[in-house]
Amino acid sequence: MDKLKVLIVDDEHLIRNLLRMRIDWEKQGMTIVGEASNAQEALDLVDEWRPDIILTDIYMPFINGIEFSGMVLDKYPDIKIVIVTGHDEFEYAQKSIKLGISDFILKPIRASELLHVTDKLKRTIEQERTREKEFERLKEDLERNFPYLREKFLNQWLSGALSLEEINEKAEYFNIPALGSGASQIAVIEISLASPKQSEEQLILLEMECKNKTEQFFLDDSKVVILSDARNQIVLIAFNRDSDFVGECERLQTNLIDSYNCFVSTGIGRKHGNIQEARLGYQEACHALQYKAFIGKNQVVCFEDVVDNKEQPYRSDSDLLQQLQFYISVGSSERAIQVLHQIFDLSFASVSQFRMAAMDVITECQRAAIEQQIENEHVIDKETLVSILAADNLPELMTILEGYVLQLSTTIHVKNRAKEGNLISQVKDYLETNMGDPELGLASTAAAFFVSPGHLGRLMKKESGQTFVEYLTNIRMKRAEALLKQTDLKGYEVGAKVGVADPHYFSILFKKNIGRSVNEYRNVK
Structure with a gap:
């Protein structure tokens, strides 16, 4: 921060000199820009220098210090004014606090008190300037964002x-x-x-x-x-x-x-x-x-x-439309058809109204198809559009829409099943390759294929009829059975090979899955 400018106003030269010499103003981060022996002279200096701080006596010729302070603060309310007063004048000086006087210094003037007052004023001015800078920054941000805020208001109004x-x-x-x-x-x-x-x-x-x-x-x-x-x-x-x-x-x-x-x-x-x-x-x-x-x-x-001007305007049911899109997106054709009937379970006033409802349905179907990356030929064809435009009754229109919703949701269902089957096939290969890793589990496998453990667990149960742990244990024991048949590895070595490092736990798993202990199995192989 630049040095603060200080103006001293007192009709006594000795007092002015005392204020000047009492403390090291430069060390305080301040500089005395001028002195005045009366209020009129001081007012001219205020206009010229715009000081940050004014130290003024109360009793001066023509215009006293309190009147002078009021005149300054009316014009420059940000200037800090300190009244220099004697004990016998203090009660009178206190009345000036309503004007906005920042502080008082009692005569005789002590360096410690002057330092205390100037320190306090400096902190106050720094805080005010920091706030002013922040305010200016916020004001600039507001001006910069004004078009956005204006547009936001208009959108709120339209909504x-x-x-x-x-x-x-x-x-x-x-x-x-x-x-x-x-x-x-x-x-x-x-x-x-x-x-x-x-x-x-x-x-x-x-x-x-x-x-x-x-x-x-x-x-x-x-x-x-x-x-x-x-x-x-x-x-x-x-x-x-x-x-x-x-x-x-x-x-x-x-x-x-x-x-x-x-x-x-x-x-x-x-x-x-x-x-x-x-x-x-x-x-x-x-x-x-x-x-x-x-x-x-x-x-x-x-x-x-x-829309016929005589009829009530058509209003979409956004909740039902979102449900329709969801059920189509997950390939649930039965639920999608149920929601479709709910959408049309209304009393339409004209053909144009149920065609508008049909348009809403087609829009949601298109969104579902795009979301699931279905090829263009499955989105909507010209023949379907022409049929909708030509339909002049709701049952006919519903037949067309049911066929379209059923076709799209079935296509998505088949695609999802193929995707899930392919995922499980890849997971099975991954487990066969990595079963020797004792850290192999549902969480690590799911992370390797960028799916959630819950989703992978449900797919594994659906596709194999076993839980993930059951399936992994089963293929590990089958591999262990083969190693016992084909090699002379000890039981604990076989366990380590299939990812079960604990010999005791391996023995328990082997007997539970194969029906015989490792030694019994070896003796009869």
């Missing part, structure tokens, strides 16, 4: 997680005055790669470029707010728009497609007059966007076009 009071308060803080107007319409844009050979990194960069392009497109339009949602989709929120928002989205989409080698799909929700209905508008836009599974990419889909 319905904020009260009306919170929305209005944060809209003002994040300088989104249009949000307070209420009326809004929301569009969601999904960017996807044109080639499956392109990487995830390329997709992220492409999404960033498209978002920048979108911001440029609406640069002069303060009534459109742009953000990215949790799925990295571009979200447009239009407030109180008289212009054709759908037409603008179509022009933007064409612009993006022409500018980049990518697919662009857009879903647009209905207009809503209440800012707390934004969650509904966002959900509508997302549902409309999902219709790309039916009509292809590079399309703008309005929620009003896929």
